[in-house]
Amino acid sequence: MGVAALIRQRLGECSPAERRVARALLASYPAAGLGTVAALAERAEVSAPTVLRFLSRLGFGGYPEFQRALRDELAERETSPLTAYRASERSGAPPEGALSRAAHTLPEAVAGTLxxxxxxxxxxxxxxxxxxxxxxxxxxxxxxxxxxxxxxxxxxxxxxxxxxxxxxxxxxxxxxxxxxxxxxxxxxxxxxxxxxxxxxxxxxxxxxxxxxxxxxxxxxxxxxxxxxxxxxxxxxxxxxxxxxxxxxxxxxxxxxxxxxxxxxxxxxxxxxxxxxxxxxx
CATH class of the missing domain: 3.40.50.10490 (Glucose-6-phosphate isomerase like protein; domain 1)
Structure with missing residues (x-):
């Protein structure tokens, strides 16, 4: 699950102050989370400890871990069919045929989505x-x-x-x-x-x-x-x-x-x- 989807999923468990952090992040995602803790706290009109409590609720060990997840997600978001094709070329021929891959990948993707x-x-x-x-x-x-x-x-x-x-x-x-x-x-x-x-x-x-x-x-x-x-x-x-x-x-x-x-x-x-x-x- 992406960070933004995780935020939306846990929104109902948050305190009012933590929800302000969540909304500030979602309103300008992911840019709002790539600055400092102080900048995010100011944007959400809460204290820095409130930001850290919110991230802890999401399961992050701290602000650096949260930002690493955002940066990793940004790289995934920019993936194109050509990028994926070149990556598959570098890794060599798939170990299984298209039918086997589809039989494994698609049902799991649907089940996970639901x-x-x-x-x-x-x-x-x-x-x-x-x-x-x-x-x-x-x-x-x-x-x-x-x-x-x-x-x-x-x-x-x-x-x-x-x-x-x-x-x-x-x-x-x-x-x-x-x-x-x-x-x-x-x-x-x-x-x-x-x-x-x-x-x-x-x-x-x-x-x-x-x-x-x-x-x-x-x-x-x-x-x-x-x-x-x-x-x-x-x-x-x-x-x-x-x-x-x-x-x-x-x-x-x-x-x-x-x-x-x-x-x-x-x-x-x-x-x-x-x-x-x-x-x-």
Whole structure:
């Protein structure tokens, strides 16, 4: 688990002063943790001993150990498919084939993702998606946009009032111009995080919209702005990060949403089936 994900997981156990440290770290992550103890304490408006107590609660032996973890995490966050490919070239041919690697890696990544997901974050995400007064807009990056599209297709089926943010500038602007307090913006952002996604999150939250974030275990910078953060592992049998665990998260949220909506979801599905027959595919 990344440091930011660990902070969010332990937030409920913290004292009010320790929570201020946590929020200061998450609001400017990881830069806020790479300065001095005094600087972090000043940012959080607490004492230096409070910062150290908070880090001890997280399991760190002291500030240097915490900063080493942040620096290691920064190196991992910058990993690209090319970097991973070159590393695999240096280490020689894999000891097992792709099928064996996938059979070992992917189930473990999914199981770990679901085991590490805080129940409170999942519950909060389901509550937001179940609020049919909220209009859902989803967006992702070059690859994660596929996950955003997949989520929206399910939301259209079970709750309606959901849409995928288009790429075209004119259509995109038209869809965002009226964003406000009755909007739920769902973002997918994974390592080598995309600056336009962060800019979008900043703008919509400044207008009062809520953000649900699907990300990796190191947490996108959007996490500091999000109402709910759903992190997943990205372990893969290839140099590319895997979205299989993130897909499992999407399907878990959809399952929870159907459970919460109950007969409402059933009625929507029935109406969608009737409309499909009436209007054709």
């Amino acid at each position: 085991a590490e997901l805080p129940q409170g974050e999942l519950d909060a995400a389901v509550r937001l998606f179940a609020d049919q007064q909220l209009r859902v807009t989803a967006a992702g990056g070059r690859f994660s946009g596929l996950l955003a599209h997949y989520l929206v297709l399910h939301l259209m089926q079970v709750r309606g009032n959901s849409r995928l943010l288009p790429v075209s500038p004119v259509e995109r602007t038209d869809m965002l111009v009226d964003v406000g307090k009755r909007d739920l913006v769902t973002l997918f952002d994974f390592r080598r995080y995309e600056e336009p996604t962060l800019a979008l999150a900043r703008e919509v939250t400044s207008r009062g919209a809520k953000v649900v974030l699907f990300t990796d275990r190191w947490l996108s910078p959007v996490a500091g702005l999000a109402e709910v953060v759903l992190p997943g592992r990205v372990d893969s049998p290839s140099p590319y990060d895997s979205f299989v665990p993130a897909l499992a998260l999407v399907e878990t949220v959809v399952a929870g949403l159907i459970d919460r909506l109950g007969p409402v979801a059933g009625a929507r599905l029935k109406a969608m089936e009737a409309a499909q027959q009436a209007f054709g595919r």
